[in-house]
Amino acid sequence: MKSLEELKAIKAKMQDKVALRTSSGDIRIVVGMATCGIAAGARPVLNAFVEGVSEAGLGDTVTVTQTGCIGICQYEPVVEVYQKDKEKVTYVKMTAERAKEVLEKHIKGGSIVTEYTIGAAKI
Amino acid sequence: MDELSLYILDITMNSVRAGATEIQITLAEDGEWLDFTVTDNGCGMTEEQVKRLTDPFFTTRKTRKVGLGVPFLTMLAEMTGGYVTVKSVSEKVSENHGTTTHARFGRNHIDFIPLGDIAETVKTLIQGSPDINFTFTHTKPGGEVRLSCAELREELGDIPLNEPEILTWIGDYLNEQYEEISSI
Numbered sequence: 001m002k003s004l005e006e007l008k009a010i011k012a013k014m015q016d017k018v019a020l021r022t023s024s025g026d027i028r029i030v031v032g033m034a035t036c037g038i039a040a041g042a043r044p045v046l047n048a049f050v051e052g053v054s055e056a057g058l059g060d061t062v063t064v065t066q067t068g069c070i071g072i073c074q075y076e077p078v079v080e081v082y083q084k085d086k087e088k089v090t091y092v093k094m095t096a097e098r099a100k101e102v103l104e105k106h107i108k109g110g111s112i113v114t115e116y117t118i119g120a121a122k123i
Numbered sequence: 124m125d126e127l128s129l130y131i132l133d134i135t136m137n138s139v140r141a142g143a144t145e146i147q148i149t150l151a152e153d154g155e156w157l158d159f160t161v162t163d164n165g166c167g168m169t170e171e172q173v174k175r176l177t178d179p180f181f182t183t184r185k186t187r188k189v190g191l192g193v194p195f196l197t198m199l200a201e202m203t204g205g206y207v208t209v210k211s212v213s214e215k216v217s218e219n220h221g222t223t224t225h226a227r228f229g230r231n232h233i234d235f236i237p238l239g240d241i242a243e244t245v246k247t248l249i250q251g252s253p254d255i256n257f258t259f260t261h262t263k264p265g266g267e268v269r270l271s272c273a274e275l276r277e278e279l280g281d282i283p284l285n286e287p288e289i290l291t292w293i294g295d296y297l298n299e300q301y302e303e304i305s306s307i
Contacts, residue, residue, distance in 0.1 A: 002292070002296045002299050003302065004274060004275070004278050005278075007144070007275060007278035007279055007292070008278055008283075008290055010279075010289065010292060011278065011279050011280065013281055013288075014282055014286060014288060015282065025170030027147060032131075033136065033247070034132050034136070034184075035136075035190075035191050035195070035252065036187075036191075037138075037191045038124065038129050038132055038133045039124050039129070039133075039191075039195075043129065043132060043243060043247055044243075045252070046247060047243060047246070047247065050250055050287060051287070053287070054288075054291075059286075059287065060288075063249070064250075065253035066247075066250070068136075068140065068184070069184060069186045069187055070186065071186035071187055073187060087288060095149065107150070113194070
């Protein structure tokens with residue numbers, strides 16, 4: 001059974017890592033988490049990004065954050081990727097599987113997954 | 124939405140956006156009812172705003188003209204023979220401001236939907252707002268599941284609660300407690 005005591009060990013392990021972190025990340029992944037996003041399935045999308053970033057050890061350069069309604073509810077779950085000196089990329093109708101693909105190809109590989117972007121979406 | 128835990132996430136987001144620093148989420152189940160309450164110390168609402176809450180065409184947001192959070196919750200609760208009440212004190216009225224939303228669901232009603240992954244909901248809330256003191260309590264006939272961010276912080280000091288290792292721990296901690304009480 002887990003106890004709060006275990007957190008002491010986690011803290012000791014993490015203290016150096018957190019202190020060493022200099023920037024808040026070069027890439028910011030933002031997931032819309034208003035009623036429209038949640039109803040369309042944003043929770044598993046968010047968690048796929050959080051877990052994927054952690055598993056890939058990208059915590060120092062990539063941050064995953066939540067936002068409210070972006071105003072394009074019909075395209076939810078919507079994910080925006082902000083990267084320094086680059087144009088914002090908006091992914092629409094996301095799923096956990098698509099999130100993994102975006103992590104692999106775009107966040108790690110540097111090439112936008114065009115088929116999931118808002119520009120490619122059928123209106 | 125096909126899980127109650129998603130409604131809970133959605134409604135609790137209202138407290139987050141109201142600027143709350145303390146949010147209590149309580150679930151209480153007996154044979155007949157499931158009661159869900161969320162209490163916050165956020166900015167609260169005026170009487171007029173509370174009155175219009177169940178109107179889908181009322182929202183304070185600027186990005187769209189509808190607000191479906193409370194109407195969805197009310198629909199689901201009423202479909203199962205339950206109800207929703209919202210009590211709020213606006214920061215314009217008192218220093219003791221905040222909102223309490225209570226929803227009651229008939230557990231045995233055919234339109235009652237499963238609770239779903241409540242641990243994911245708690246993790247998602249903490250991931251998005253690591254500085255808020257969430258307290259989660261779920262009381263079932265077999266026992267109680269509990270998590271307090273303030274208590275976690277006492278152990279962790281200034282390590283943010285939304286570090287992935289911590290979030291994973293939180294999920295495991297909740298799920299273990301659920302397993303414990305279901306085996307009783």
